[in-house]
Amino acid sequence: MRLALLVIIVSCISMGSQAFELKPSQNHSVESLEVQLSSKEAEYENFIASLSILNTQVANEEEKLNLLRSKGNELTTARNQALVNMNKQYEALVDNPEQDIVEVQNAYRKAILAQKNNKDGIKNSVALLADLKVKLARANVERFTLANAREVLLEEIIIARVKRLRDEFETKSELKTTQMVACDTQETLKQCIVRSNLLAKQKASKEFVNNLFAKATESSLINAHKSNSAAQVRLIKHKVLSSEFSGQGNYSTTISVELEGSLPNFEACKLLDLSSRYCSYKKTPASEESVNIDANNEFLSNDESVLYELTVRSDQYDDEVFIDGVSYGSTRLSVMLSAGNHDVVITKAGYLDHKEQIRLNKNSTIKAELIKASINFANGEVIQDILPGDELGPELIGIPAGKFQMGDMKGAGLRNEKPARSAQILNSFAIGQSQITVGDFKQFVKATNYVTEAETDNGCAAFVQGQPQYNSVLNWRNPGFKQGDDHPVVCVSDEDSNAYLSWLSQKTHRNYRLPNEIEWEYVARAGSIANYWWGNDIGNGKANCAYCGSKWSNLSTSPIKSFRANKLGLYDTVGNVWELTNSHKVVARGGAWNFTPRLARTSVRLELSPGFRSNYLGFRALREN
Numbered sequence: 001m002r003l004a005l006l007v008i009i010v011s012c013i014s015m016g017s018q019a020f021e022l023k024p025s026q027n028h029s030v031e032s033l034e035v036q037l038s039s040k041e042a043e044y045e046n047f048i049a050s051l052s053i054l055n056t057q058v059a060n061e062e063e064k065l066n067l068l069r070s071k072g073n074e075l076t077t078a079r080n081q082a083l084v085n086m087n088k089q090y091e092a093l094v095d096n097p098e099q100d101i102v103e104v105q106n107a108y109r110k111a112i113l114a115q116k117n118n119k120d121g122i123k124n125s126v127a128l129l130a131d132l133k134v135k136l137a138r139a140n141v142e143r144f145t146l147a148n149a150r151e152v153l154l155e156e157i158i159i160a161r162v163k164r165l166r167d168e169f170e171t172k173s174e175l176k177t178t179q180m181v182a183c184d185t186q187e188t189l190k191q192c193i194v195r196s197n198l199l200a201k202q203k204a205s206k207e208f209v210n211n212l213f214a215k216a217t218e219s220s221l222i223n224a225h226k227s228n229s230a231a232q233v234r235l236i237k238h239k240v241l242s243s244e245f246s247g248q249g250n251y252s253t254t255i256s257v258e259l260e261g262s263l264p265n266f267e268a269c270k271l272l273d274l275s276s277r278y279c280s281y282k283k284t285p286a287s288e289e290s291v292n293i294d295a296n297n298e299f300l301s302n303d304e305s306v307l308y309e310l311t312v313r314s315d316q317y318d319d320e321v322f323i324d325g326v327s328y329g330s331t332r333l334s335v336m337l338s339a340g341n342h343d344v345v346i347t348k349a350g351y352l353d354h355k356e357q358i359r360l361n362k363n364s365t366i367k368a369e370l371i372k373a374s375i376n377f378a379n380g381e382v383i384q385d386i387l388p389g390d391e392l393g394p395e396l397i398g399i400p401a402g403k404f405q406m407g408d409m410k411g412a413g414l415r416n417e418k419p420a421r422s423a424q425i426l427n428s429f430a431i432g433q434s435q436i437t438v439g440d441f442k443q444f445v446k447a448t449n450y451v452t453e454a455e456t457d458n459g460c461a462a463f464v465q466g467q468p469q470y471n472s473v474l475n476w477r478n479p480g481f482k483q484g485d486d487h488p489v490v491c492v493s494d495e496d497s498n499a500y501l502s503w504l505s506q507k508t509h510r511n512y513r514l515p516n517e518i519e520w521e522y523v524a525r526a527g528s529i530a531n532y533w534w535g536n537d538i539g540n541g542k543a544n545c546a547y548c549g550s551k552w553s554n555l556s557t558s559p560i561k562s563f564r565a566n567k568l569g570l571y572d573t574v575g576n577v578w579e580l581t582n583s584h585k586v587v588a589r590g591g592a593w594n595f596t597p598r599l600a601r602t603s604v605r606l607e608l609s610p611g612f613r614s615n616y617l618g619f620r621a622l623r624e625n
Contacts, residue, residue: 030160030217037153044146051139058132065125072118079111137586137609141468144599144606147414149466151596155547161218162268162278168216169231169261169268175204176241180252189245196253197240204257205233212261222271230267234260277540277549310334310360312344314368319348331368346370352400352527355567371402371527382569383430383623385508387443393508394440394621396430397569399523406521408603409529410536417603423518430623431515431523434560434571435579436500439485441476441492444500447507452476453493454613460491461614463594468614479615481556488557488577488618493611494586497619504621514582515622517605520589524573524602526566531601532574533566538597545575545591545600557593575600577618592616 028036086108089101179200183192209231213223222229236258243253263271269279311334312321319330322345331346339360346354346368354368381398407413407420444450452475454460460474474480476491483490492500494514501512515523530536532543540549544558552558561571578588578595586608591600594616599606608617 027163028156028160030157030164033153033157033160037150037157040146040150040153044150047139047143047146051136051143054132054136054139058129058136061125061129061132065122065129068118068122068125072115072122075111075115075118079108079115082108082111134609137607140607141609141612145467148595148599151598152466152546154598155596158274158278159547161272162274164217165222165268165272166263169212169263171212172236172258172260173208173211174256174258175208176254176256177204177207178252178254179203180250183245183249183251189251192251193243193253196243196251197238197255200253200255201235201238201257204255205235205259208259208261209233218272221273225271225273229271230264231271232262232264234262236260275537275539277538277547310342310344310358311365312346312368313365314346314348314354314370316348316351316370319346319351319370321346352568354527369527371400371404381430382433385504385510385623387504387507388447391443393504394436395433396621396623397433398430399425399428399519399568401425401428402522404522404525404527405529406518406525406603408601410531412531412598413601413603414605416605416607420603423522425519425522428625429519430625431519431570432620432622433565433569435488435577435618435620436497437485437560438476438483438487438489441489441500442485444503448503450496450499450503452491452496452613453611454491454496457611461612463616474615479557481615483557484559486559486561488560488572490557490577490615490618491613492618493613494580494608495611496613497580501621511624512621513624514580514619516582517587517589519622520579520581520620521602523568523570524566524590526568526570526573528567528602531603533602534564538574538600543575543591543600544572544593546594546596548575548597548600552593554594574602577616578606580617580619582622586610586612588617 082104086101086104089099089104093099093101177200179196181192181196181199183189212231213219213226216222238255238257241254241256243251245251266276266279268274269276310323312331314331317330320327321329321331321333324342341357341359344354344356344358344366348370351370354370356366356368358364358366383396383398385393385396387393401424403422403424405420406423408417409420454475458470459472460476460479461468461470462474462480463469471480474491476489476496479490497514501514504510504512524533526533528534532538534542538545538548541563542548543563544550544552546554550558550562552562557576560576563571565571566573573590575591575595576593577590578592579590581587581589588606588608589604590602591597591604598604
């Protein structure tokens with residue numbers, strides 16, 4: 001049965017390697033991608049079924065081992081009793097040499113043999129259980145690999161849908177239309193002709209747009225957004241085919257019009273009801289040169305006289321709201337502000353400040369959940385220990401104790417993210433503003449001559465055709481892409497990270513370690529219950545993950561602090577590299593540069609084998625109070 005299960009799992013993995021060779025952003029059709037997705041979904045379901053068998057085997061073997069150990073206690077008691085019985089018979093033999101002791105001797109022999117067989121069974125069960133758990137850990141890594149491949153296809157399908165709609169709209173067509181007008185007595189013949197031709201061109205343009213919406217593949221979806229659409233039509237040229245005046249003062253004209261359609265800016269995403277990150281920015285038409293586009297792909301007026309209403313709410317009474325440094329009193333409040341950027345800070349004694357920068361291009365609302373500050377470290381205090389030689393340790397941020405909700409709260413999570421639950425941080429701590437960098441790790445290696453597992457064993461894993469494969473030439477110095485000292489260190493295992501943190505503890509006389517999963521999710525959420533600390537949509541260019549719109553996406557790690565910090569002052573809690581945690585299993589959190597946005601959600605848990613290292617795995621330091 002063990003061999004059969006392994007064959008099933010290896011077969012699933014092999015199919016994934018062969019069936020998924022898609023490279024991001026290639027020109028695959030929606031239909032071909034959907035066929036691949038259907039195949040990948042079936043492959044994933046088969047793998048999950050195989051994984052379920054393996055989980056059952058582990059559970060059964062654990063139950064068997066517990067029974068054997070319980071049986072061992074009973075057999076020990078039976079052996080002791082058999083020995084007592086035999087000793088009594090030997091004592092009786094002194095008084096009666098004819099006494100028959102064969103039966104009690106045999107009973108004692110059987111008790112010893114039964115105990116020996118039980119111990120052998122325990123030994124074999126322990127070995128088998130350890131083997132099964134290793135296979136289960138590897139299978140969990142492969143499950144994430146398949147999940148990522150599936151998410152890649154989902155992303156590519158959306159990108160292909162956007163491209164298909166643009167191709168369907170950005171076409172040229174020549175239409176012939178006839179228009180008849182009654183010439184007004186107050187206008188000249190020339191004016192009547194011009195008006196007739198203009199109406200004919202407008203008629204042709206409307207027909208052209210209607211045809212674009214009607215003939216689009218996803219016509220029913222995009223027509224729901226047609227009334228607010230900014231789809232454009234450009235008149236390339238027109239030609240009058242015939243024209244005549246009637247005796248009743250009517251003018252009739254037949255013209256041929258060549259038209260071209262376009263979907264400006266992010267219109268395709270709006271029509272398809274998609275995140276704007278799937279639509280790349282296009283050059284603004286000359287007629288819109290006075291208009292800017294913000295990071296959320298929305299228009300902003302340059303006219304500072306334009307005012308919008310900002311409403312600010314929080315979940316606490318007696319707070320104070322500062323906008324651009326000016327106090328506006330407590331929430332709830334509404335204030336009219338000019339279009340553009342504004343810094344909003346909500347404060348209350350005993351709570352963390354809620355800081356938010358908002359760019360107003362419409363009436364907006366801020367809803368803040370203030371986090372109670374029960375800390376010994378100063379609230380948001382920046383801490384940096386000094387190492388020997390006056391070198392600086394990692395930059396840390398003071399974090400308060402508190403309660404929060406962790407796990408999948410949006411219903412889109414994997415099984416190991418559920419159920420969502422309340423969690424509590426009892427003691428304050430300090431945690432790295434950023435992931436440990438190449439420069440940080442270089443200090444450690446220079447001081448200790450430490451050699452990582454990747455350098456002493458078979459290298460570091462990287463994705464090859466959708467699968468993590470070890471490459472003997474890859475390690476933290478050479479992860480397969482260019483890195484500077486300000487990039488997060490990768491190709492380090494759980495053992496390597498703990499070695500670095502032990503050295504850091506020794507040199508600073510402080511207690512450094514990896515954060516546990518509760519601590520990690522607490523700081524990563526920063527008071528949010530959404531998929532990401534800023535909301536439920538990954539947005540565009542907000543993090544370094546696959547299809548997330550940054551220049552590093554799907555290519556490499558990015559320098560730390562390349563994106564905005566969350567509300568606790570931490571960088572890259574979404575994407576860049578997976579971060580190891582201090583758990584009873586080896587679990588990484590946060591997503592990475594080559595994993596899709598859905599797998600960078602705050603609640604996602606990547607279970608790994610001990611000693612696993614890859615060029616998308618790093619860590620963050622925590623210092624206890």
